[in-house]
Amino acid sequence: MKYRKKPVIVEAEQYVEEVNEPEGLCWKLGCGADCPHVHTLEGPLLVKSGDYIITGVKGEKYPCKSDIFEATYERVDLCGSLRNLLQLLWRALRLYRK
Numbered sequence: 001m002k003y004r005k006k007p008v009i010v011e012a013e014q015y016v017e018e019v020n021e022p023e024g025l026c027w028k029l030g031c032g033a034d035c036p037h038v039h040t041l042e043g044p045l046l047v048k049s050g051d052y053i054i055t056g057v058k059g060e061k062y063p064c065k066s067d068i069f070e071a072t073y074e075r076v077d078l079c080g081s082l083r084n085l086l087q088l089l090w091r092a093l094r095l096y097r098k
């Protein structure tokens with residue numbers, strides 16, 4: 001059998017040093033990783049500027065390198081999706097009226 005991963009929507013925010021510090025970054029020394037880090041299910045993981053902090057479906061946090069993140073995820077643009085849906089409906093309505 002072949003399987004395809006189900007699309008999952010996650011929250012993510014990019015950490016940019018001194019510009020944007022996502023929630024979940026820990027700056028406490030002595031946690032077992034250098035700072036800043038994120039406490040993941042597998043323990044604390046070092047976060048570097050540019051990394052994304054992902055919040056998983058169960059609220060778990062984990063960092064992801066930006067190149068991997070950008071290759072794996074695309075932005076969910078609700079406005080764009082709604083616009084496409086309205087255009088489809090509008091086209092369908094016009095066809096129906098003919």
Ligand SMILES: [Zn+2]
Pocket residue numbers: 026027028031037039044
């Ligand atoms: Zn910590």
